[in-house]
Amino acid sequence: MLGASYALIALGFALVFGIMKKINLAYGSSLLLAASISVCLNEIFVLSIFVNFVTLLIFSVIINIYIERMCFAWHTGPAGILPSMIASFAIWMQLDELAFRLIPDRTHFFKGIELGSIEIGQLFIKIDALFHFAVAISAMFLLYLIMMKSKFGLLMRAASENANTAWFLGARISSLGISAFALAGLLGGLAAFLILSANSQITPMFGMWCTFKGLVAMMLGGVGSLIGAVLGGLILGLLEAFVLFKLGVEFRELATFGVLFLILIIKPGGLLGGKSFMLIQEIEERV
Amino acid sequence: MTVLSIKNVSKRFGGVLAVDDLDLTVDKGEIVGLIGPNGSGKSTTINLICGVFPMDKGSIKLFDNDLKGLARYERSHLGIARTYQNIRLFGGLTVWQNVWIATRQNGIGSFAKKLGALFLRSQKSVEAVDELLDLFALQNKANIAAENLSFGEQRRLELARALASEPKLLLLDEPAAGMNSEEVQELRDRIFKVRDLGISVLLVEHVMELVMNVTDRINVLNFGKKIAEGKPNAIQGNALVQEAYFGS
Numbered sequence: 001m002l003g004a005s006y007a008l009i010a011l012g013f014a015l016v017f018g019i020m021k022k023i024n025l026a027y028g029s030s031l032l033l034a035a036s037i038s039v040c041l042n043e044i045f046v047l048s049i050f051v052n053f054v055t056l057l058i059f060s061v062i063i064n065i066y067i068e069r070m071c072f073a074w075h076t077g078p079a080g081i082l083p084s085m086i087a088s089f090a091i092w093m094q095l096d097e098l099a100f101r102l103i104p105d106r107t108h109f110f111k112g113i114e115l116g117s118i119e120i121g122q123l124f125i126k127i128d129a130l131f132h133f134a135v136a137i138s139a140m141f142l143l144y145l146i147m148m149k150s151k152f153g154l155l156m157r158a159a160s161e162n163a164n165t166a167w168f169l170g171a172r173i174s175s176l177g178i179s180a181f182a183l184a185g186l187l188g189g190l191a192a193f194l195i196l197s198a199n200s201q202i203t204p205m206f207g208m209w210c211t212f213k214g215l216v217a218m219m220l221g222g223v224g225s226l227i228g229a230v231l232g233g234l235i236l237g238l239l240e241a242f243v244l245f246k247l248g249v250e251f252r253e254l255a256t257f258g259v260l261f262l263i264l265i266i267k268p269g270g271l272l273g274g275k276s277f278m279l280i281q282e283i284e285e286r287v
Numbered sequence: 288m289t290v291l292s293i294k295n296v297s298k299r300f301g302g303v304l305a306v307d308d309l310d311l312t313v314d315k316g317e318i319v320g321l322i323g324p325n326g327s328g329k330s331t332t333i334n335l336i337c338g339v340f341p342m343d344k345g346s347i348k349l350f351d352n353d354l355k356g357l358a359r360y361e362r363s364h365l366g367i368a369r370t371y372q373n374i375r376l377f378g379g380l381t382v383w384q385n386v387w388i389a390t391r392q393n394g395i396g397s398f399a400k401k402l403g404a405l406f407l408r409s410q411k412s413v414e415a416v417d418e419l420l421d422l423f424a425l426q427n428k429a430n431i432a433a434e435n436l437s438f439g440e441q442r443r444l445e446l447a448r449a450l451a452s453e454p455k456l457l458l459l460d461e462p463a464a465g466m467n468s469e470e471v472q473e474l475r476d477r478i479f480k481v482r483d484l485g486i487s488v489l490l491v492e493h494v495m496e497l498v499m500n501v502t503d504r505i506n507v508l509n510f511g512k513k514i515a516e517g518k519p520n521a522i523q524g525n526a527l528v529q530e531a532y533f534g535s
Contacts, residue, residue, distance in 0.1 A: 152406055168368075
């Protein structure tokens with residue numbers, strides 16, 4: 001049941017890519033670096049699980065604000081999409097390199113919450129997975145409320161649509177950008193902690209893993225749709241488990257990207273993202 | 288009481304003097320027109336007041352506050368609101384949300400109060416939005432995405448959104464562009480209603496039918512210089528103005 005973990009990661013990507021419309025390639029590595037720092041601190045000072053959790057969240061938020069200041073604060077509006085994406089590429093390399101220095105060995109023990117598993121007859125369920133699923137669903141609802149109903153979320157969406165106009169309405173664009181990235185960092189930190197707890201180890205590939213699985217899950221479900229991100233994560237998890245069981249590990253990635261390819265051909269906006277894709281097309285036609 | 292006073296303001300873009308030593312005042316409850324041929328510096332004046340770019344020379348004051356060096360959001364907080372020549376709504380948000388995000392809390396609250404305003408709907412702001420939607424006849428469209436409105440409705444929504452921040456001064460940049468005669472009549476009535484709320488209006492407009500019927504005073508620009516100022520009928524007969532417009 002990796003699906004629930006994918007859903008968690010995909011939610012973070014849906015927030016950053018879909019709603020805020022910032023192509024932040026460094027998001028996955030920001031989670032890796034935050035986790036690496038907390039692992040390092042834990043190895044030096046031997047901290048409690050709770051302190052571990054809090055440091056991970058704090059560093060995830062700080063690193064995401066750093067990304068915002070370095071890449072996205074300078075480039076607003078449609079003209080800024082490409083430069084900010086390329087800048088985030090550079091930050092991705094930088095964060096990955098830092099993380100590799102911090103945890104040079106291949107795998108490190110990650111101290112997190114440990115949840116057992118239950119057996120119901122033939123069914124063997126890890127409580128981790130259920131817990132991830134519950135957190136993903138509640139995070140989805142909370143995010144939905146914040147982004148669609150609160151003034152903070154609406155201003156954030158307004159600013160991503162037209163920063164200049166939002167400015168004239170009295171919105172402080174810079175602090176809005178910082179808060180948006182801090183929120184994404186908080187969500188990502190939570191997801192990273194839960195996933196690493198379940199694995200009870202961290203490798204330097206975690207950042208890349210987040211980026212690929214999160215992006216694929218988000219694109220499957222539909223860009224910009226929170227429900228789609230969770231759905232895409234679950235579908236991806238089920239698919240991988242099925243292929244692993246039927247065809248073996250070498251076909252897993254092949255099947256994943258094959259299905260993504262098919263869905264993008266049939267429904268280019270993703271399963272639930274049709275509307276947002278049409279909008280982009282419409283805007284381009286108008287211009 | 289003077290709401291807006293512009294003194295000796297100049298703005299140069301490369302070799303072009305877009306605004307040249309301009310003086311302009313708007314009094315409380317007054318509707319002032321700003322007209323002139325294309326490229327005469329009208330929009331530049333609006334942009335200078337809003338702080339899109341800095342001015343080279345002179346001073347702009349809102350009441351007693353010097354606007355020099357203030358960021359755009361700070362000017363908005365002081366009480367300036369504007370609409371755009373080409374409509375700029377937030378298409379993905381509903382009509383109601385478009386207006387609501389522009390409302391703000393009056394007075395200085397504690398940090399917790401400000402935070403609360405970002406996440407909760409205060410009764411006051413909800414009432415204010417409903418009132419504005421009523422005023423602009425958009426109440427039955429409240430939950431429609433702004434991009435699905437008709438052109439005239441979008442113009443009305445932009446006005447409603449500008450008023451939601453409870454401005455002291457409203458800058459209208461060609462609000463009647465693309466409107467038919469009937470819609471211009473409606474717009475005129477709405478501008479009067481805005482004035483009745485105690486808000487001063489600076490109107491940049493090409494549609495003479497609107498400018499001549501709604502303004503108390505008109506300023507005429509040509510090549511960035513003010514060439515005439517006066518009551519609408521006086522402007523109509525002014526030889527300099529006719530020359531600027533018709534080149535005769």
